Amino acid sequence: MSHRILVYIALIFLTISGLSAQNFTLNGTVKSLRDSSPVPFATIVLGDNQLWTISADDGSFTIKNVPTDQIKLSVQCLGYVKREFVVTKDMNPLTIFLKEDNLEIQEVTVTAQKSATEVSTAYTLDRKALDHQQIINVSDINSLLPGGKTVNSTLTTDNRTALRSGSSELGNASFATAIQADGARISNNADLDETAGASTRNISATNIESVEIITGIPSVEYGDLSNGIVIVNTKKGKTPFVIDLATNPHTKQAAVSKGFELKNHFGTLNASFEHTKSYTDIASPHTSYARNVLDLKYSKTFNSLTDNPLMFTFSASGNTGGYDSEADPDAFSDNYVKKKDYVVRLNSHLSWLLNKSWITNLNASLSMSAADKTTESNANRNSASTQPYVHTTDEGYFIAHDYDDDPTSPIVLSPTGYWYVKEFSESKPLNLSAKLKGDLVKYFSVLTDKIMVGAEFSQDRNLGAGIYYDNPRLAPDGYREYRYKDLPAMNNVALYAENKLTAPVFKNIKGSEIQLTFGLREDLTTISGSDYGTVSSLSPRGNLKYVFWNDRAKTVSTMSIYGGYGKSVKLPSFQVLYPRPTYYDEQVFASTSTADGKAFYAYYTHPFAAARNKDLKWQYTNQCELGTEIVVSGIKINVSAYYNKTFKSYISVYNYMPFTYYKTYASELEGVAIPSENRLYSIDQTSGIVTVSDKTNATPPQTLAATAKNTYKSNTTFVNANPIKRYGIDWTADFPQIKCLKTSVRLDGSFYRYEGANTTLLAYWPNSTSLAADGTPFNLIGYYAGSSNTSTASGASNSYYNGTLKKQLNQNLTLTTHIPKIRMIISLRVEATLYRFSKLLIDSGKYGTLAYASGEKGATTGIPYDEKMRDFYVTVYPAYYSTWDRPDELIPFAERFIWAKENDPNLYVDLAKLTTTTNYGYTFNPDKISAYYSANISVTKEIGDRASVSFYANNFFCHNGDVKSSRTGLKSSLYDSGYIPDFYYGMTLRIKI
Amino acid sequence: MKKISYILFLLLTAAGCVGSLDEDTFDFPLQTLSVSLSYPENSSMTVHSGVVVTLTDNQGGVFKGETDESGTAVFEIPSGVYTATVSDKTTGTTVYNGKSGEIVVTTSAAVFTRIPLVEAFVNKIIIKELYCGGCQMDDGSGYTRNDKYAVIYNNSGDVVEIPHLGLAVATPYNATGSNGNYVKGELVYATEGYIPAAMGIWYYPGVMRFEPYEQKVISIFGAIDHTQTYSNSVNLANKDYYVLYDEDCDRYAGNTHYYPAPYEGIPHENYFKTVVYGQGTSWVFSVTSPCFFIFQMTENPVDFCNAAENHYFDGNTGGSWGSYGSCLKVPNTYILDAIEVFTTRYDDNKKRLTSDIDGGYVWHTNQNGYTLYRNVNKAATEALAENHGKIVYGYSLGTQDIEKGSTDPSDIDAEASIKNGAHIIFTDTNNSTEDFHQRRRAAIRN
Numbered sequence A: 001m002s003h004r005i006l007v008y009i010a011l012i013f014l015t016i017s018g019l020s021a022q023n024f025t026l027n028g029t030v031k032s033l034r035d036s037s038p039v040p041f042a043t044i045v046l047g048d049n050q051l052w053t054i055s056a057d058d059g060s061f062t063i064k065n066v067p068t069d070q071i072k073l074s075v076q077c078l079g080y081v082k083r084e085f086v087v088t089k090d091m092n093p094l095t096i097f098l099k100e101d102n103l104e105i106q107e108v109t110v111t112a113q114k115s116a117t118e119v120s121t122a123y124t125l126d127r128k129a130l131d132h133q134q135i136i137n138v139s140d141i142n143s144l145l146p147g148g149k150t151v152n153s154t155l156t157t158d159n160r161t162a163l164r165s166g167s168s169e170l171g172n173a174s175f176a177t178a179i180q181a182d183g184a185r186i187s188n189n190a191d192l193d194e195t196a197g198a199s200t201r202n203i204s205a206t207n208i209e210s211v212e213i214i215t216g217i218p219s220v221e222y223g224d225l226s227n228g229i230v231i232v233n234t235k236k237g238k239t240p241f242v243i244d245l246a247t248n249p250h251t252k253q254a255a256v257s258k259g260f261e262l263k264n265h266f267g268t269l270n271a272s273f274e275h276t277k278s279y280t281d282i283a284s285p286h287t288s289y290a291r292n293v294l295d296l297k298y299s300k301t302f303n304s305l306t307d308n309p310l311m312f313t314f315s316a317s318g319n320t321g322g323y324d325s326e327a328d329p330d331a332f333s334d335n336y337v338k339k340k341d342y343v344v345r346l347n348s349h350l351s352w353l354l355n356k357s358w359i360t361n362l363n364a365s366l367s368m369s370a371a372d373k374t375t376e377s378n379a380n381r382n383s384a385s386t387q388p389y390v391h392t393t394d395e396g397y398f399i400a401h402d403y404d405d406d407p408t409s410p411i412v413l414s415p416t417g418y419w420y421v422k423e424f425s426e427s428k429p430l431n432l433s434a435k436l437k438g439d440l441v442k443y444f445s446v447l448t449d450k451i452m453v454g455a456e457f458s459q460d461r462n463l464g465a466g467i468y469y470d471n472p473r474l475a476p477d478g479y480r481e482y483r484y485k486d487l488p489a490m491n492n493v494a495l496y497a498e499n500k501l502t503a504p505v506f507k508n509i510k511g512s513e514i515q516l517t518f519g520l521r522e523d524l525t526t527i528s529g530s531d532y533g534t535v536s537s538l539s540p541r542g543n544l545k546y547v548f549w550n551d552r553a554k555t556v557s558t559m560s561i562y563g564g565y566g567k568s569v570k571l572p573s574f575q576v577l578y579p580r581p582t583y584y585d586e587q588v589f590a591s592t593s594t595a596d597g598k599a600f601y602a603y604y605t606h607p608f609a610a611a612r613n614k615d616l617k618w619q620y621t622n623q624c625e626l627g628t629e630i631v632v633s634g635i636k637i638n639v640s641a642y643y644n645k646t647f648k649s650y651i652s653v654y655n656y657m658p659f660t661y662y663k664t665y666a667s668e669l670e671g672v673a674i675p676s677e678n679r680l681y682s683i684d685q686t687s688g689i690v691t692v693s694d695k696t697n698a699t700p701p702q703t704l705a706a707t708a709k710n711t712y713k714s715n716t717t718f719v720n721a722n723p724i725k726r727y728g729i730d731w732t733a734d735f736p737q738i739k740c741l742k743t744s745v746r747l748d749g750s751f752y753r754y755e756g757a758n759t760t761l762l763a764y765w766p767n768s769t770s771l772a773a774d775g776t777p778f779n780l781i782g783y784y785a786g787s788s789n790t791s792t793a794s795g796a797s798n799s800y801y802n803g804t805l806k807k808q809l810n811q812n813l814t815l816t817t818h819i820p821k822i823r824m825i826i827s828l829r830v831e832a833t834l835y836r837f838s839k840l841l842i843d844s845g846k847y848g849t850l851a852y853a854s855g856e857k858g859a860t861t862g863i864p865y866d867e868k869m870r871d872f873y874v875t876v877y878p879a880y881y882s883t884w885d886r887p888d889e890l891i892p893f894a895e896r897f898i899w900a901k902e903n904d905p906n907l908y909v910d911l912a913k914l915t916t917t918t919n920y921g922y923t924f925n926p927d928k929i930s931a932y933y934s935a936n937i938s939v940t941k942e943i944g945d946r947a948s949v950s951f952y953a954n955n956f957f958c959h960n961g962d963v964k965s966s967r968t969g970l971k972s973s974l975y976d977s978g979y980i981p982d983f984y985y986g987m988t989l990r991i992k993i
Numbered sequence B: 001m002k003k004i005s006y007i008l009f010l011l012l013t014a015a016g017c018v019g020s021l022d023e024d025t026f027d028f029p030l031q032t033l034s035v036s037l038s039y040p041e042n043s044s045m046t047v048h049s050g051v052v053v054t055l056t057d058n059q060g061g062v063f064k065g066e067t068d069e070s071g072t073a074v075f076e077i078p079s080g081v082y083t084a085t086v087s088d089k090t091t092g093t094t095v096y097n098g099k100s101g102e103i104v105v106t107t108s109a110a111v112f113t114r115i116p117l118v119e120a121f122v123n124k125i126i127i128k129e130l131y132c133g134g135c136q137m138d139d140g141s142g143y144t145r146n147d148k149y150a151v152i153y154n155n156s157g158d159v160v161e162i163p164h165l166g167l168a169v170a171t172p173y174n175a176t177g178s179n180g181n182y183v184k185g186e187l188v189y190a191t192e193g194y195i196p197a198a199m200g201i202w203y204y205p206g207v208m209r210f211e212p213y214e215q216k217v218i219s220i221f222g223a224i225d226h227t228q229t230y231s232n233s234v235n236l237a238n239k240d241y242y243v244l245y246d247e248d249c250d251r252y253a254g255n256t257h258y259y260p261a262p263y264e265g266i267p268h269e270n271y272f273k274t275v276v277y278g279q280g281t282s283w284v285f286s287v288t289s290p291c292f293f294i295f296q297m298t299e300n301p302v303d304f305c306n307a308a309e310n311h312y313f314d315g316n317t318g319g320s321w322g323s324y325g326s327c328l329k330v331p332n333t334y335i336l337d338a339i340e341v342f343t344t345r346y347d348d349n350k351k352r353l354t355s356d357i358d359g360g361y362v363w364h365t366n367q368n369g370y371t372l373y374r375n376v377n378k379a380a381t382e383a384l385a386e387n388h389g390k391i392v393y394g395y396s397l398g399t400q401d402i403e404k405g406s407t408d409p410s411d412i413d414a415e416a417s418i419k420n421g422a423h424i425i426f427t428d429t430n431n432s433t434e435d436f437h438q439r440r441r442a443a444i445r446n
Helices: A002-012 A127-133 A138-144 A666-671 A893-903 A905-912 B002-020 B301-306 B378-383 B414-419
Strands: A024-032 A043-046 A051-054 A060-066 A070-076 A083-088 A094-098 A122-126 A178-181 A208-214 A229-234 A239-248 A251-261 A268-279 A288-302 A310-324 A336-340 A342-353 A361-372 A375-383 A388-390 A396-399 A411-413 A417-426 A429-444 A447-462 A466-469 A490-504 A513-527 A533-549 A556-570 A582-590 A601-608 A619-632 A635-647 A650-663 A679-683 A690-694 A707-720 A724-734 A743-757 A761-764 A780-785 A803-819 A824-841 A851-854 A873-876 A880-883 A927-929 A932-943 A947-954 A962-964 A971-973 A984-992 B030-038 B052-057 B062-066 B072-078 B080-088 B096-099 B103-105 B111-116 B125-131 B149-154 B160-163 B165-169 B194-198 B200-203 B207-210 B215-219 B242-244 B271-276 B291-296 B311-313 B326-331 B335-343 B362-364 B371-374 B436-439
Touching: A024 A043, A043 A060, A051 A060, A051 A342, A070 A094, A083 A094, A122 A127, A127 A138, A127 A208, A127 A932, A127 A947, A138 A208, A138 A229, A239 A268, A388 A582, A388 A601, A396 A679, A411 A601, A533 A619, A582 A650, A582 A679, A582 A707, A601 A650, A601 A707, A650 A761, A880 A893, A893 A905, B030 B052, B030 B080, B030 B103, B052 B072, B062 B072, B072 B080, B080 B111, B096 B111, B103 B111, B125 B291, B125 B335, B149 B207, B165 B194, B165 B326, B194 B200, B200 B301, B271 B301, B362 B436
Parallel strands: A024 A094, A178 A229, B030 B111, B215 B242, B242 B271, B335 B362
Antiparallel strands: A024 A060, A043 A051, A043 A070, A070 A083, A122 A208, A208 A229, A239 A251, A239 A984, A251 A268, A268 A288, A288 A310, A310 A336, A310 A342, A336 A375, A342 A361, A361 A429, A375 A417, A388 A411, A396 A601, A417 A466, A429 A447, A447 A490, A490 A513, A513 A533, A533 A556, A556 A619, A582 A601, A619 A635, A635 A724, A650 A707, A679 A690, A724 A743, A743 A803, A761 A780, A780 A880, A803 A824, A824 A927, A824 A932, A851 A873, A932 A947, A947 A984, A962 A971, B030 B072, B052 B062, B052 B080, B080 B096, B080 B103, B125 B149, B125 B371, B149 B215, B160 B207, B165 B200, B165 B291, B194 B326, B200 B271, B291 B335, B311 B326, B371 B436
């Protein structure tokens, strides 16, 4: 640890304390361009968030101690277009006019814009773009990124955001993509059922002011991520009363919002309420997801006229609603599923401009995000026979009893007939965080040095009770209580420091500048009362940007390059940290059924404590990035290339343990003299011996003979998988507007390549083949080089491939026609996928040749498989196998298999059952999908200052042509293929009062 | 603008004309399809008249025609894709079955096709009944499906002993949906001499003895009294019944929904055993359209299943022995009887049995308590002297009144006649279309 502290100290004091330039005081007034009326509550920022203030009621502002003769100034106020320019001392005092942000102005963007000030790749979407695209769910924004593909938005599908990744890939990309709303992290760490990104369905889409998406290397300020971050900022300050009404075939939305100025200069309060409801089936609009979000945001700036303004912001956001199928009349009787999506997010934030020699700004925040994601289901059940409901939590043999006779019996018998089971799955994740951050800006001659130091504490826990039933006697087979609230919290303390150096390079070249950012983040994760202890993760990140020149009167007017390297660590989910305890239940006895369908069953139960892997490492990604921003003849070009390598991604695997149990066959009852109606069954917990007693005591008890049987017990644990590689290029090219057509053209696209193969040695027992060749239970375990499983939801099993190679080239064309005179904007977007390639991989890792090709389906031998082979059936061997007798001895499979063919036919048959063979000859053929496209249109028209209407139609050509797969040689329709959206449309009406 | 208005007017007028056409004025052009039969070379049988040829289109429509003296049946039919099936039982002793591939009929030219007939295997042990579609639940919440049973019957006056009576279903489980075992319209095993049995087989551990005209009721799932919960269902808690229940198969026995402990009155010697080579926690028996067959084995069933040369992999699934889609080649010579069931719920039914095993299919509407029941061979039954005065006529449990329903053309009520002491000889042409009908009620509910 000590060496790390030294590194921090070195970082902090790396700054060369230099001479300050002569300070001056900047005075000014912010006014509306339309009528020169003052604009209060405008935020005026100098430099890189260095000095700032808020305009007063009369629009005036003062910033003292401005350290340089010229400095960049930005002015921003909700409802106005942001302005940025360089101010010099002689411009004092300033009058800044702001244009109202509507379609009358010339410069309107409805696409994701690359953030020019960032030294890494980041995109911003403002309210106008969100309105124009009629975003319903934050996860829809992926479609607006370079090369993004439109999806038909609905809330009934809980799409998660995942940046720079694809589906069915290792690395848990959505889980590793962070979501932050108004400074509060929306964490999904405390979910026990999934390792996936946070749901964004409960965020009000109409109340978003802007979204920033950092796909590149983020600042060390951001942790607990490894695939980028999406930062959502909601509206704040004084805003008009706005009514939003939106509809599409599956979704209806109504929202109101207004920002008030409170009396006596008590600050502003922005309030918003949104109701959105999506239906699964438009023909039966009952099963639905509803969102009812109330957002409140209070802000006040203290000391705004002094040198040390302090801005306080408090935001509260709450959602009620969720999924509900109860009202569906098509559902049988009283069957329903209700999934709550209740959320409360509170965040308070202080920004204090101290402007001291040792600190410039101090930021502090406290946030809490609490959710109730309880699922309630009611389902009818029926049975003609009594069913055993095993709830045993102790090890040993147990026999079922009637619930009425013994409600506490480890195994109870179900009723017969018809009944309902009401189940609750209560999950209440809670995330708390506290942040403290300070920065200091210093100048050394022309060098600007901004140091940021911060600390962050976050805690994830789950206050849910887990699964329970309203009537315990009807709790189904296999149910055991598992209370989430008893699990320890995951605490994370992070310390970070970052230094940003900015310096002009050539005085005579406009804008020539170099920016260097480097930082370190240390995460200390502690999980009390667990095997994991305290885990330390160090994340160094650095970016370098060189601006050759900026805004010069040349063909190439702007040119810069940037690059960076960073490591980011993703903390594990509770699903990974706390795998549920598992119980192995083996039926050891079944009495015969009486005439009324009652039978008594006995089970051997072996409880497994949660298999926590103390060697588990936190997943992390090493990111490299290189980009450029060029403006050529007015064409703004951004290109960003990246190479991300994710290490230690989480996967779930099985463990097997051989054991012997004793089984009593029902045929033993044939020798029992006690009439069946008088029989009482009991079993010895240790020996498994079944005793039949006579209720009437007329006949002495009889014990039944038991037979020893061998099998395996299994459970799952989480381990780390092999590294996976992703790289690609994103680009945008914005052409200047064609004046006569009032149309601008944007080309954006992406190339993405993923290669991931998991060669982690994993065990699998193919118990589907229930018997060995000699008729006994199957007694071999195969050890395979990886698996195709990319989800943490279930243990990895054997498969004929263990990886995937994917490549995709997307190119979009957007034509945006903006006619300020009639306040209308029309955008036509053609989304083309020019290249889509995938291939299944077999990576044998260090285990030699494991895959063999044959022309015959089902063949277990062949020639060694080569990636270039086409149209072969491929069989994959495990690397090793073990026997029931000697579970720890790993026997090399291939050589033994060959030997057994000639020498041990039974073993050969059994070993053959451990091989895995493709179903089709084309399975491993490269799959190139022929190019396809779709086209979308969006229109927004403002009707005066009070109303605007937006309309969109996705795939409006209703293109449902065929694509051809090179793997199979077959054509398939694009309709419902998931490659392009089906024809879809929607409309929004906004009224401003 | 005028031009556009004019074009619009013309289009609307044309659309109006088309829209006003009376459906009756459509005249479907017909085309000639000639289906010619050929008998096996080593057969003494030659082409002759009077053989019924059944054409089925891909929507389930049926056309029937008879051969002329040259052994050719001629149809005048609309364009479409057809399948022709033939079951020649005119000789009274040997049955010849045949099935064409897909016949595409267009208006451009007459079509001629030839169907090679094969001699069908006819055995004394037959499937008398298959109850597999389930029935309505009493609370109206749906239907139960775990009350399936089959009745195996000695269709002769002889004592018959079957070593290792085996039960199997062909792949795929349902007649509808994708069938990867077809290549260019033909089953890949059409001439291979076997039928692939999906997932696993059940077998009787010893020799099963059938007295003359004796039947064995076999509970496929749940040898309990289902009627106590589902009043429309069946009571399988009967000491004389057999049951598919193997305590050594942990996967099945642990699935107590499908395999509740059998009724205490059923002796353990009536339990079948299983060999599982596919995947699943119960034997998959289609509730809509199974293809069920029974067979006998002289060898050890486990060895028979383990032998690699007997392994078959379903065309759509399965590549490894033990994976989903693993099938066992059951030689045609082992097969005693079979029933091919098509569902009325979908149109894309495809046959899984080859013509020598079963040349047809029987339509089935599940979820209503209907059962598939064998037709009575009227002539043969009436010819038995001991049946005099015991045969009950006036059969009323057919389902000919529902779409694609059927009844026993003999008009003999087999169950009532058996109760009356008659010996019934059932029709056995190895053609489910001819041999089975859909009965309104499970026979064991009588």
